[in-house]
Amino acid sequence: MHKILPNSNPTALDAWESLKQHFQNTKHTTLREHFKEEPNRLDYTVLEWEEFYVDFSKNRLDKKGFDLLLKLAKESGLKEAIAAQFSGNKINVTEDRAVLHTALRTLKKDPLLFEGENVLPALAETQQKMYAFCDNVISGAWKGYTGKAITHIVNIGIGGSDLGPAMVVEALEYYKNHLDVRFVSNVEGDHHQEVIKDLNPETTLFVIVSKTFTTQETLSNANSIRAWFLNQAPEQAVAQHFVAVSTNTEKTAAFGISAENTFPMNDWVGGRFSLWSTVGLSICLAVGPKHFTGLLEGAGKMDAHFQETPFDKNIPVVLALISVWYNNFWNAESEAIIPYTQYLRNLPAYLQQGIMESNGKSVGRDGKRVNYQTGTLIWGASGTNAQHAFFQLIHQGTKLIPADFIGFKKALHGNKDHQEKLLANFIAQTEALMNGKTLDQVKVELNASGMSPEEQIKIAPFKVFEGNKPTNTLLIDSLTPNSLGALIALYEHKIFVQGILWNIYSYDQWGVELGKQLANVVLEDIKDNANHPHDKSTQALLKHISD
Numbered sequence: 001m002h003k004i005l006p007n008s009n010p011t012a013l014d015a016w017e018s019l020k021q022h023f024q025n026t027k028h029t030t031l032r033e034h035f036k037e038e039p040n041r042l043d044y045t046v047l048e049w050e051e052f053y054v055d056f057s058k059n060r061l062d063k064k065g066f067d068l069l070l071k072l073a074k075e076s077g078l079k080e081a082i083a084a085q086f087s088g089n090k091i092n093v094t095e096d097r098a099v100l101h102t103a104l105r106t107l108k109k110d111p112l113l114f115e116g117e118n119v120l121p122a123l124a125e126t127q128q129k130m131y132a133f134c135d136n137v138i139s140g141a142w143k144g145y146t147g148k149a150i151t152h153i154v155n156i157g158i159g160g161s162d163l164g165p166a167m168v169v170e171a172l173e174y175y176k177n178h179l180d181v182r183f184v185s186n187v188e189g190d191h192h193q194e195v196i197k198d199l200n201p202e203t204t205l206f207v208i209v210s211k212t213f214t215t216q217e218t219l220s221n222a223n224s225i226r227a228w229f230l231n232q233a234p235e236q237a238v239a240q241h242f243v244a245v246s247t248n249t250e251k252t253a254a255f256g257i258s259a260e261n262t263f264p265m266n267d268w269v270g271g272r273f274s275l276w277s278t279v280g281l282s283i284c285l286a287v288g289p290k291h292f293t294g295l296l297e298g299a300g301k302m303d304a305h306f307q308e309t310p311f312d313k314n315i316p317v318v319l320a321l322i323s324v325w326y327n328n329f330w331n332a333e334s335e336a337i338i339p340y341t342q343y344l345r346n347l348p349a350y351l352q353q354g355i356m357e358s359n360g361k362s363v364g365r366d367g368k369r370v371n372y373q374t375g376t377l378i379w380g381a382s383g384t385n386a387q388h389a390f391f392q393l394i395h396q397g398t399k400l401i402p403a404d405f406i407g408f409k410k411a412l413h414g415n416k417d418h419q420e421k422l423l424a425n426f427i428a429q430t431e432a433l434m435n436g437k438t439l440d441q442v443k444v445e446l447n448a449s450g451m452s453p454e455e456q457i458k459i460a461p462f463k464v465f466e467g468n469k470p471t472n473t474l475l476i477d478s479l480t481p482n483s484l485g486a487l488i489a490l491y492e493h494k495i496f497v498q499g500i501l502w503n504i505y506s507y508d509q510w511g512v513e514l515g516k517q518l519a520n521v522v523l524e525d526i527k528d529n530a531n532h533p534h535d536k537s538t539q540a541l542l543k544h545i546s547d
């Protein structure tokens with residue numbers, strides 16, 4: 001492998017050894033004790049940037065540990081790696097590709113050279129084509145085959161061609177126009193049937209999104225939906241009702257979509273980082289070009305913050321380092337992401353692909369199996385709903401689960417009473433997770449309730465909360481396209497930093513490819529009785545479904 005990115009086993013770095021030692025020295029210090037020992041703790045654990053107030057003080061980490069993590073970032077060559085990514089080097093070595101989704105939202109006007117050519121003019125041209133198309137559909141100027149305006153949009157795609165657009169359309173519901181935007185992803189026929197069953201083909205626009213235009217799920221859904229459409233509409237109507245987003249314009253043409261109705265994307269935009277490109281067409285249709293531009297601008301600002309800010313004040317870098325601290329020194333297996341807004345209920349699912357597809361790797365950039373833990377398991381749900389679902393385990397279970405709490409100061413519809421209650425829960429939970437409730441506190445409470453001393457002794461242990469559960473608080477002024485763009489970009493950069501530190505390639509996904517290949521083999525067995533050799537369990541399953 002050539003050396004486009006630094007290549008060093010993190011466990012061999014000086015900082016790693018020091019962190020191991022520091023972990024041994026401080027592992028019994030509680031969060032409460034950290035606060036006592038560091039009266040000015042907030043001076044280095046609160047980062048304020050634009051609309052963001054990020055408080056990472058409630059972590060099992062002191063200033064010395066934080067400085068060692070910063071040293072680790074330095075020794076890992078992070079600075080050089082960031083420069084390599086933004087300048088269009090082919091840092092996705094195993095696919096021989098550059099990683100330039102940041103070009104789609106750059107606020108910089110200087111030429112951005114890829115293989116000697118400035119990519120920005122062509123990107124601007126594609127964006128203008130997308131904006132003009134969206135304006136036409138939204139205004140009703142774009143007509144369906146019977147002369148009616150479009151009222152419904154169906155995005156057909158999967159993975160990065162679905163999760164990002166679906167999450168953002170939902171997140172920006174407040175900014176949405178009249179178009180009803182839906183998503184079909186799963187190959188399960190019932191999924192697309194349920195989505196299209198009440199649709200009128202005369203007023204529906206289908207957006208087929210597939211970077212490769214070879215994905216089984218997307219092509220099956222697109223073909224079935226086109227057949228459904230042609231059952232009711234003439235062949236020439238396809239041009240008014242089907243558009244495509246892809247890098248593979250030969251395949252989109254073969255599907256019957258004209259060049260005019262095809263929105264190109266670049267090979268150097270990875271699927272899970274592609275909502276900023278033409279893959280975001282459904283977002284742009286749902287909220288219009290003005291808000292879509294706001295989303296890009298917010299991400300562009302976060303990119304500049306990430307590129308230019310010293311590591312100790314750099315939000316994605318700091319959050320990535322804290323995550324590595326828990327993953328590799330505390331052996332935490334997972335991280336929870338809890339957005340305190342229903343608008344972001346699918347942010348955890350979206351980030352699952354971003355984080356787990358990127359950093360779920362066990363081979364280092366040196367081509368050898370790693371001898372340390374990489375990618376974190378990501379899960380979560382919106383607060384306060386999550387409090388009534390899985391918070392019990394975070395508060396009183398046996399597992400260490402660092403959590404990101406994401407909240408917004410202002411409610412979009414301005415309901416003060418509800419917003420105060422929401423924020424009270426948002427803040428109270430991180431406080432409770434940190435402080436817990438001691439046996440003495442429990443006894444005082446039980447005493448006051450009038451419970452008999454015998455009963456108190458029996459019940460008290462169950463009411464104790466150990467506390468000392470770590471959280472990051474991300475408090476943002478309000479949920480706008482701009483702040484959402486910045487938030488998503490923050491997590492994208494966190495992924496990249498962790499990949500660099502773990503010495504893995506974050507931008508390929510060979511693990512998913514195997515599943516795709518094997519499904520095709522089994523499909524031949526199911527459809528054509530091909531009888532490929534399989535293990536006994538698989539043979540029995542195949543027999544069982546054919547019975």
Ligand code: F6P
Pocket residue numbers: 158159160161209210211212213214215218271272357509512
């Ligand atoms: O899940 C694997 C994957 O390759 C993702 O990375 C990608 O977002 C998804 O499949 C869909 O791929 P495509 O956009 O090419 O249909």
